[in-house]
Amino acid sequence: MPKISIIVPVYQVEKYLEKCVNSILGQTFTDFELILVDDGSTDHGPEMCDQYAKQDARVKVIHKKNGGLSDARNAGIDVAQGEYLGFVDSDDYIAPDMYELLYRDITKENADLAICGIYDVYEGHEPKQKPVIHKVMDQQTAIKVIFEGNIISVHAVNKLYRRQIFTKLRYPVGKYHEDSFVILDVLEQCQKIVVDSQQKYFYYHREGSINTEHFSSSQFDFIEAWVKNGERLASMYPQLADVGRQRICFANFMVLDKLIRGQAEHEYAETKKIVHYLRSNFGFIMRNPIFTKQRKISMILLMLSLRLYRIPVMIQKKHNS
Structure with missing residues (x-):
């Protein structure tokens, strides 16, 4: 069984998918499975996913009808085999050592959750660096830091989770900002959390994404x-x-x-x-x-x-x- 299952929902992102997947397959930590969940894409994304599976045995592909980001993540969780779970959004990318850092932190401290920092990437703008902290936190301290949001965010994607957290927990289908809906459910199951706010995740704010689209x-x-x-x-x-x-x-x-x-x-x-x-x-x-x-x-x-x-x-x- 792989140590980590990395789940990537894929929907209408053929322009960004190669950079995302290559950043995962190029990780310095190699003991993982990559689960690409085709959420009913109508572009070339599904074919690209299948091609990655042919090229690398660590890649698994799920093809399903469109159900949204939460539904795609849940489909990946259902088949994940890893001892730990991670999520990456398919229009983002990660530093080569992100999962090495997270895995080292979570295993060294025997923690339930490991978290790293995020770069917010806007086209034509240099990503801003944030202060770096490295702390082992109890549940209450981690809730405070994450809720305050100045150093660590609620995003699902910059974290490595002990798999048992998702034994019953799933993302709410049909809701925007699904990460905000489950963050307390996640933290309630964590006794020890490791925060290393080195920015290893590149969160790309693209036109038409949840953060830049016209209001709904x-x-x-x-x-x-x-x-x-x-x-x-x-x-x-x-x-x-x-x-x-x-x-x-x-x-x-x-x-x-x-x-x-x-x-x-x-x-x-x-x-x-x-x-x-x-x-x-x-x-x-x-x-x-x-x-x-x-x-x-x-x-x-x-x-x-x-x-x-x-x-x-x-x-x-x-x-x-």
């Missing part, structure tokens, strides 16, 4: 996920209630920004609810050290008017375009 109502799932997480966290660890509240505020900011970038803020009644929630948390946001100076300036503008808040959002959009 599915984006409200992000707020739903963090409201649920906040409520559960307050019950699990009352002393971390403010951490959950901070993340709910962050989710509202993110969705409001996407509404504005998609020029859809006047199309949804939820916009008023988001603005009301953020304004009602003005003092909390301004006192919270997790929110950046720029975010606090934006919050002041929002207290004055949504029209003024729109200005820095559109400036940032232009900068990233």
